[in-house]
Amino acid sequence: DVKVTQSSRYLVKRTGEKVFLECVQDMDHENMFWYRQDPGLGLRLIYFSYDVKMKEKGDIPEGYSVSREKKERFSLILESASTNQTSMYLCASSLTGQGGGYEQFFGPGTRLTVL
Amino acid sequence: DAKTTQPTSMDCAEGRAANLPCNHSTISGNEYVYWYRQIHSQGPQYIIHGLKNNETNEMASLIITEDRKSSTLILPHATLRDTAVYYCIVRVLVPMEYGNKLVFGAGTILRVKS
Numbered sequence: 249d250v251k252v253t254q255s256s257r258y259l260v261k262r263t264g265e266k267v268f269l270e271c272v273q274d275m276d277h278e279n280m281f282w283y284r285q286d287p288g289l290g291l292r293l294i295y296f297s298y299d300v301k302m303k304e305k306g307d308i309p310e311g312y313s314v315s316r317e318k319k320e321r322f323s324l325i326l327e328s329a330s331t332n333q334t335s336m337y338l339c340a341s342s343l344t345g346q347g348g349g350y351e352q353f354f355g356p357g358t359r360l361t362v363l
Numbered sequence: 364d365a366k367t368t369q370p371t372s373m374d375c376a377e378g379r380a381a382n383l384p385c386n387h388s389t390i391s392g393n394e395y396v397y398w399y400r401q402i403h404s405q406g407p408q409y410i411i412h413g414l415k416n417n418e419t420n421e422m423a424s425l426i427i428t429e430d431r432k433s434s435t436l437i438l439p440h441a442t443l444r445d446t447a448v449y450y451c452i453v454r455v456l457v458p459m460e461y462g463n464k465l466v467f468g469a470g471t472i473l474r475v476k477s
Contacts, residue, residue, distance in 0.1 A: 252406075281464070291407070293464040306464060338406050340465075351397070352465060354406030 251275070252355035254339050259360045267326040269358050271339030280322035281340040281352060282306075282314060291338070297322055298344070329362045336360075367451045372472040375445075381438040383471050385451030388432045394455045396427060398436045399465070400447040400473075407450070407467070410436065441475045448472050 255270035271280065282294040283306075293306030295314040303314050311333060315323045322341075326333055336359050340352040368386040375381040387396065397412040411418055411425045413434075418425045424437040438445055450470040 283465075290467040290469070291465060296464070340406075351409040351412060352407075353409060357404075357406045 252339055252341055252353050254337075254355040254358050256358050257356060259358055261326075261329050261360065261362050263330060263362060265326075265329050265362075267329050267360065267362075269324040269326075269337055269339075269360070271322045271324070271341075271355055272320050273322075273339075273341040273353070274320065275341070275343075275353075276319065277341035277353075278319070278344050279342045279352075280316065281342075282312075282322065282324045283338045283340065284308070284335040285338055285357075286335050294324065329360075331362050334360060334362045367453055367468055369449075369451050369468065369471045371469070372474065374474045374476060375438075375441045377443060377475055377477045378440055381441040381445065381473060381475070383436040383438075383449050383451075383473065384433065385436070386433045387451070387453045390431050390453050391455070394453045396425065396431075396434050397452040397454065397465075398423070398425065399450045399452065399467070400445075401450070401470075402444075402447040407465075410449075441473075443475050443477060446473060446475045 252273045261267050279298050281296045283291045285291050292308050294312050295306050297303045297316040300319050313325045336357050338357045339355040342352045395412050395414050398410040399407045401407045411420055411423050413425045427434045448470040450467045
């Protein structure tokens with residue numbers, strides 16, 4: 249079974265703090281994603297990566313950065329946390345070209361609260 | 364990606380089949396139909412996907428109409444643990460460097476009752 253793990257289920261940080269969210273997958277997937285999920289807004293893509301050291305902006309990259317130094321690990325960084333970054337953060341990974349489908353496998357999520 | 368329409372909520376008796384409909388009347392020929400679900404406080408879980416043929420796996424069956432304008436996800440024997448929000452997504456696959464993001468709508472809240 250594909251396993252995607254995230255470093256924390258719940259996190260509370262203060263405004264202005266630097267926040268690191270870690271994601272690790274154990275199935276040698278090329279592609280990794282960071283989403284945030286907010287009530288009424290659905291899932292929104294922040295950043296994705298299709299190879300080590302490669303990163304691409306998603307729909308809402310402002311205020312975030314990412315790092316992918318190893319294939320299995322994709323980190324999301326909030327350089328200076330703000331209250332509007334309070335959200336559920338979801339990491340996902342996928343293979344490329346899996347029988348025409350690119351199903352994504354998700355981690356359990358990190359619920360981040362910024363005070 | 365084509366827009367989808369799903370009922371807001373559905374109830375199903377435990378042990379019975381749950382049939383979740385999805386309309387995607389503007390789907391184009393190269394768009395796949397995907398289903399995910401999200402159990403409360405967990406990450407989304409992939410269920411099944413298809414292009415035009417019906418598909419079955421250990422979790423569910425996907426029935427796509429011949430004109431591909433609608434589909435139905437079937438959970439053959441629903442259990443209480445199947446209570447979740449079910450998302451129908453229609454998407455075209457592009458090279459990864461252009462992103463293959465998932466766009467979830469509101470989905471259908473399925474409540475399985477004993």
